[in-house]
Amino acid sequence: MLDYKIGIMIDGFKLPMNEALHTAALIGADALQLTAVGIEDAPLDMDATGRKELYRRICGEGLSVSAVCGDLGGHGFTLAEENPGKIETSKRIVDLALEMGTKVITTHIGVIPAVKNETYNIMLEACGELGLYAHSHGARFAIETGPETPEVLCGFIEDLGTDGIAVNYDPANLVMVTGVDPVKGVHTLSGKIAHTHAKDGVMLKKTDPKVIYDFFAEGGIGDLRMEDYFRELPLGSGDVDIPAWIKALSDVGYAGYITVEREAGPDPVGDIRLAVTTLRNIFASL
Numbered sequence: 001m002l003d004y005k006i007g008i009m010i011d012g013f014k015l016p017m018n019e020a021l022h023t024a025a026l027i028g029a030d031a032l033q034l035t036a037v038g039i040e041d042a043p044l045d046m047d048a049t050g051r052k053e054l055y056r057r058i059c060g061e062g063l064s065v066s067a068v069c070g071d072l073g074g075h076g077f078t079l080a081e082e083n084p085g086k087i088e089t090s091k092r093i094v095d096l097a098l099e100m101g102t103k104v105i106t107t108h109i110g111v112i113p114a115v116k117n118e119t120y121n122i123m124l125e126a127c128g129e130l131g132l133y134a135h136s137h138g139a140r141f142a143i144e145t146g147p148e149t150p151e152v153l154c155g156f157i158e159d160l161g162t163d164g165i166a167v168n169y170d171p172a173n174l175v176m177v178t179g180v181d182p183v184k185g186v187h188t189l190s191g192k193i194a195h196t197h198a199k200d201g202v203m204l205k206k207t208d209p210k211v212i213y214d215f216f217a218e219g220g221i222g223d224l225r226m227e228d229y230f231r232e233l234p235l236g237s238g239d240v241d242i243p244a245w246i247k248a249l250s251d252v253g254y255a256g257y258i259t260v261e262r263e264a265g266p267d268p269v270g271d272i273r274l275a276v277t278t279l280r281n282i283f284a285s286l
Contacts, residue, residue, distance in 0.1 A: 007259030076110025135164030146173030200238030
């Protein structure tokens with residue numbers, strides 16, 4: 001039997017914060033993942049008193065924080081002229097995460113080129129600075145899987161040469177966008193995974209992942225153009241072999257949270273509740 005703690009990406013409930021916290025506790029989660037910016041009452045916009053009160057409410061529901069999502073949107077860190085501001089904001093998000101009792105910050109950094117070109121070097125420089133800052137505070141920036149193969153992501157992290165950069169492993173992104181085996185990818189990224197998203201889905205039409213992530217950068221997760229290419233589904237009903245993925249995580253020694261992310265669908269609370277039950281049953285069977 002496996003003993004992973006289950007987190008929930010709190011935005012998925014589509015509820016006000018207090019109600020979402022209480023719902024997460026009722027569903028039986030152990031933790032939640034906070035989003036730092038881009039939402040109503042964003043934690044990064046709170047003053048010190050507000051952040052302390054938020055953390056008090058989280059703890060009051062018997063929850064911990066698995067990670068803080070520090071995604072700043074747009075094209076990640078691919079545009080040199082935008083990076084100074086994004087880097088400074090990201091450093092503030094590291095500080096926020098520590099206040100919330102976690103040392104993991106997840107983010108999308110843009111599409112890492114398979115060939116080491118100018119964009120690759122721009123991203124390397126930005127992520128290098130973030131990695132050093134995170135490492136100096138005992139934290140890690142976890143790059144979310146999806147727009148590149150695990151092999152390319154692994155090479156990028158190794159080129160950075162800092163323990164301050166890690167992986168937020170989302171198997172559904174790999175299935176829906178990149179079209180690679182998310183179970184095999186766990187072994188490729190062994191030792192680099194700091195956080196995970198339990199998510200499922202199917203690819204509808206194969207295309208260059210950069211096309212998808214450009215849609216995401218321009219229109220956000222709700223960009224209707226993406227509906228032609230993939231569909232996110234409730235956990236266990238897509239093409240991710242969830243039990244095999246979890247077993248692979250266990251096999252490589254991953255000891256962090258399994259955090260449910262649900263970004264679509266008409267019944268987010270029901271889908272998240274089902275995901276938590278599904279995960280508990282899988283843990284008991286392995």
